[in-house]
Amino acid sequence: MTDINAKTPMDKLTEGGTIYTSGNAREFKTGDWRSTKPIYLKDKCKQCGLCFPVCPDNAIPVNKEQKREDFDYDYCKGCGVCAKVCPFNAITME
Amino acid sequence: MSIRERLSGNEAAAIAMKQINPDVVAAFPITPSTEIPQYFSTFVSNGAVDTEFVAVESEHSAMSACIGAEAAGGRAMTATSANGLSLMWEMIYIASSLRLPIVMSLVNRAVSGPLNIHNDHSDAMGVRDAGWVMLFSENNQEAYDNLLMAHRIAENSNVRLPLMVCQDGFITSHSIENIELEEDEFVKKFVGTYKPEHYLLNDKEPIAVGPLDLQAYLFEHKAQQAEAMKNAKKVILEVAEEFEKATGRKYSFFEEYRMEDAEYVIVCMNSTAGTAKYTADLLRNKGVKAGVLKIRVFRPFPAEEIAKSLTKAKAVAVLDKADGLNAVGGPLFTDVTSAMYVNDVKVPTVNYIYGIGGRDTKADDIEKVYNDLAEIAKSGKVENPYRYLGLRRDK
């Protein structure tokens, strides 16, 4: 975990603002930006693969069996791009 | 063993760079520093160094490439002058804020406009608050020695700041003088290898450099830089001591020339110090107690030490080779007088703007300043502390 926050004294901040823990933005959840929510309808999904690369927030996990899983609501900002590309109506926006 | 040679200031800087053997040199031609990358690219072409020479398309890119190279984990160096430094300006601040110990050879020249290719210090003064360590050099020897000490200061873990070594364009850069060079092996050992803690090319620890640093953090990061600049003072002295032991050449924050009992003191930087010392000698022969305080370390500014050195003077003249254009005086003057005020040193002090755009400053001019100081000491008053030396005007 990143142990730097707005209360950290200057002596404990990294020099020059360099960050040594690459990819730590994952600790910053963007899910609360969402005003509409995509719902994954597993039964309708044909695993065609059109939805997951279009997600700007990498919020559609794909497992090792090359199948998508349910949304990662920690990051989904609710843009709806995935729902729009789905040819099978397997994603609805609420 | 030192080697006696005859070199110009630019050649001396290029040879220092060759002996340092940095990983990357990125530079762009500009008078009067052009010769440095010219000589250096010859070393590259002939396989005398391991350096990648990046012949960039502008000085902005020169500094950007140095930043990239240094962040990557390499040693990066460059050379420039005047407008070249102006074009780098944005990146000068970024280099120091990213805490990258880049070393630059700055061959001082007047910043346009109007266009002028000759020496003054307006280029260096434009970046005096950019967070770089700034060393000034009276002659080719000092330009060389300062470069040999540069990385040891800049890369010190308590400092980690970029550093520029200044010398006067043409006056020093193009004059051939005697010089003592050190052996390649000595330089290699003295400078040492660069071992950054965190760097882009370390695939075991990928890092991210140059964030968006908002209200919660920028203040603290800037204060870290300020702290590093304070730390540099100690490191500069330590490195100078080690250098003196090895070479016999002594360096400090400044050189005190005939200051032990000096009543009239001229404070100046770079090549003018040579003329000032010569004039002080002439006056001493006539019984005038003239002294020179030649500042080597301009950033960090050794305020307390300068004030202390001036305590016993009866009158002080600060020579600025850059005008402040601020209705007050030149930058060195305001720094020196503020150092004196804060340290409770009350000596009448006057400022002379001189040598702008390469205007020649001779012993006669310096003598005039000493004469003025005698007047000031006598009256105890400074009428108009913001003066010009060698300027044509009707009144």
Added chain:
Amino acid sequence: MAYNLKEVVANKPARFTAGHRMCAGCGAPVVGRMVLRALKEDDHAVICNATGCMEVSTFIYPYTAWTDSFIHTAFENAGATLSGVEAAYRAMKRQNKLSGKDTKFIAFGGDGGTYDIGLQSLSGAMERGHDMVYVCYDNGAYMNTGIQRSSATPRFADTTTSPAGKVIPGKMQSRKDLAQVMAAHHLPYVAQTIAVNNFKDLYEKSEKAIYTEGPCFLNVLAPCPRGWGYATEDLMQINKLAVETCYWPLYEVINGKYIVNYKPAKKLPIEEFLKPQKRFKHMFKPGNEWMIEEFQKEVDNRWEELLKLEEATK
């Protein structure tokens, strides 16, 4: 090996993570993430980003959304900054100062940082032959500062510095053709691409650019829902229309040889691309038909020119 999207996404972890703060539905992270997926898993990369939306949203202290090494210094100098990193890599490798993985160098810049303020730095880096890929994610205006026109902004677009007013109907100048400018640098690989369908075009061009030795350039259209004024969820539809109308032709220039990768059987009229975007709304007012005609003429001319280049370099 044939491209398989599912395999790529399942087997290669995202090197551009979630938790970044770009707008919902932004086209740029979609592009950035897929470009980086073209890296071999074992390779290390140093990413350099020009100041812009992508940079200020992915590396806000103390969080970075990049799993590779990353450097941002300023707006106009991603080319030069990455030149320095790449030069250090060569020098240090030569002196055996580095061990470990092969490292690839990838720069990202928006159209402002690439077509305009960063053009000199980019041109210099490409001319000097650094082994790097420069990826321009072109959203057609200075979006980070609030939708000001750039030289990538299409003609007639309504931006905050080329507003469609009573006398001047939007941006009066045509878009600079940056991919052609870069092709004129005689680079080993230049391509224009976009995220469409299963991302094959984008992925394969990224892979070629990354693994072709020398300086390579990718120009990728990356729509901005806010700046273009279309419904956020329509990202992929807009991309498709850009290609089907030949507004954004997909092509590559390999050592001077032009290859047009997609030729629509029936080129859609440009209105299809313009209509869903508010920035072109004024073009559809009665009396402004000439603007659509002019726009169409320009798209046609550029497309014809491209086909001729392909023919000429066969």
